[in-house]
Amino acid sequence: MSRVLHEFLVNQRWYAHKGAAITSVIFADYVHITASRGDGAIAFIDAAAAEVGPERYALPLTIAWESESDDPINRLQPNVLARVRQGPNLGALYDAMASQEFPAAIVDAISKGMTFETAHGRRLICSATDAYNEYRDVDPQNFSRLGVEQSNTSLLVDNRMVLKLYRRLQEGINPEVEIGRFLTDIAKYPNTPGLLGSVELLDAASGVTAVAILQEFVRNQGDGWTFTLEHLNRALDDLDLAPPGEDEDLPVMRDNGYAMMIEVLALRIGELHRAFTLDVDDDAFTPKAVIEG
Template sequence: MSKALADVLREWMPHQRWFGGKGREWADVTEEGFFLSRSEPVLSVHRVRVTYADGAVETYLVPLSWRAHPEEELSSALVGAVPARGADGADRENYAYDAMRDRDATPPWLVHLVAASTVGPMHFHPAGVAPIPEGVPGDVVSTEQSNTSLVYGQDAIFKLFRRLEPGLNPDVEIGEALRKTENPHIAPLLGYIEIDDPDGGEPATAAMLQTFVRGASDGWRLATASVRDLYAEGDLHADEVGGDFAADSERLGAATASVHADLARVLDTEPADREWFAATARAMTDRLEAALPVVPQLEEHLEGLRAVYAAVADSPEQVVRQRVHGDFHLGQVLRTATGWVVLDFEGEPARPLAERRQLDSPLRDVAGMLRSFDYAARHMLVEQPDDPQRAYRAQEWAERNRGAFCAGYSAASGIDPCGDSPLLRAFEADKAVYECVYEARNRPNWLMIPLHSLSRLTAAST
């Protein structure tokens, strides 16, 4: 079946949101799998190795559920029909479905976690700190892009890491470390799954299970609702509108400082030396040079950006490097009745795993959130880019909430993260350059948002 299934997967995978090789030419694809459950439906797990025409190789994890006949209610999850031979020797077809969207195929993951099973190359590691629900199906979370998650009732959320890389995923590593601190701003880790490397290398993290955060509200939705409230009030300032978000932003700053402090307490830290500052500046400059052909509009900010990055190389700042979130924005936080919860310590999924596990400055996370406030404030200007009143109010909202976040962080940590820091300015600018490339390729109408921010960030350097 392997060749036939590989051909089916070759047709199906490029259309999945989590597949990172869209638009790239495939040279070869192979798969190897094993059965995780032989009950009805049969559940198999496959490592799919994609070799691209340029020689690059990526490995993806694809769980499949199998049916003897087509299931109409699963039509949107159909992967394909695979030829097979029945026990009577007759030719027939088995129907493969995306097992993460087949509710009947979802219970075995938690059954094996509870039992701390080893199934084929897959090893299940329960954390042993809280009960893991059994006997309930998981419902797929439809908003994700890089991974696939299942919510089991109101108790647990299961994340499958689609792209496999050797080593412990930062989301598991940091989740395990922070669980021991009992930090109130994280969702406790309940367990994780590893899969052996077929070539004898370090195992890869296949999945993790966390406590599900009940009754929570997404930070991005809350922030953008506040912006809409402000736009609807033509004669009120940001601090006069009922939906003012500044108090939440201040509490979010304090929560971020708390998480950073605990990360520094339980994981490695290291003072940043001059070489680190120089290497950081070089990497930012390299990303800028690579972005210029994609976004020609960056040319007008080129001198200012180079000056911002050069200031990092010469910065006298005292920085202690530590583990950080690495991809911090309003979509990675939830507000509950008791405060903010930070999610997804996986880091930027596009970066290699080894890079995501490196020590960094907490200012990278601060910069990510400050950029997110700018996006929340200005995203509605895309519809009316020439409205000066809206532009003024967007700037007012962004400045108010950026300041509140920094005040909350400072009050909780004793460190002002948003003072006159060349490193913070450079982190923000570097993130905005990344956003420019993303918007140019995916949402050209949104390119105005990061370009506007670059005008602000480079103003003091030119």
């Protein structure tokens, strides 16, 4: 199995050290997830590379069995790890994030607050925030992959939620989960994507590790950086073409749309800072005095 994992890892965009030779790959733990919408397993893989200590990765796994009308080995590439056999049945062991059932099972487990025990006694805790109540009519089996896969894997669920699986796992409190939960459930800040739920691995010795999060999907037309660059490029192009002395009459110079957007951005950032000043019974978010020197 180590050889199979090795060959699979080096070809994944989310593997962090593709340029370094993998020296060892082991199954550290696994958990079977069963929910009304589907099932599957998450394997926790420890991979070490040259001059890099072991790092843990989350690899959901499931099997698709071959039939007269379906050849999963070819259909599911490049997500297939290996061929498998059970008696006369042949199938494909593959990354379950490419399946129809596993992502739905994760969303279902989050919505119901389910907990699963791993093979080595850890607990996988699925929990929803208060904000999830507005999304209980979502169809978790209607999903599509978001963009080009990078360090994590994200799926758009029913055009309303985003399920993100962290591939390289890091022990400790995850800021995206911690801050997202605070802004969503405590501060009720409406201008960032709300945190709807999380999946965390709890180890009695090492504490908590975030495995996945579920967030609101916010439609957008791009990011502020690109918006600013496009505005500046239009302004420079207009200035290059303008007759001498007519700079101030250019449409881009009279258009205050960009300034209005920046004003809104500044307002939202100010509101965000104000949200963090709330007096709450949580030391992680209690405002601290800044003392010079």
